[in-house]
Amino acid sequence: MRELVLLACTTCQRRNYYTTKNKRTTTEKLEFSKYCNFCQKHVPHKEGKLPNPKKN
Numbered sequence: 001m002r003e004l005v006l007l008a009c010t011t012c013q014r015r016n017y018y019t020t021k022n023k024r025t026t027t028e029k030l031e032f033s034k035y036c037n038f039c040q041k042h043v044p045h046k047e048g049k050l051p052n053p054k055k056n
């Protein structure tokens with residue numbers, strides 16, 4: 001089962017990217033270097049939780 005996760009800029013904390021991961025095979029936190037429009041440079045983006053998905 002793949003889970004949708006957010007990638008948040010570690011500098012400005014903005015959530016710039018979405019990705020998915022397989023919870024069963026990837027247990028550690030994801031971290032990618034990506035371009036942040038707000039910082040206007042590449043910065044590490046870390047996995048963050050999705051804002052409350054609505055349940056019924």
Ligand SMILES: [Zn+2]
Nearest residue numbers: 009012036039
């Ligand atoms: Zn940023």
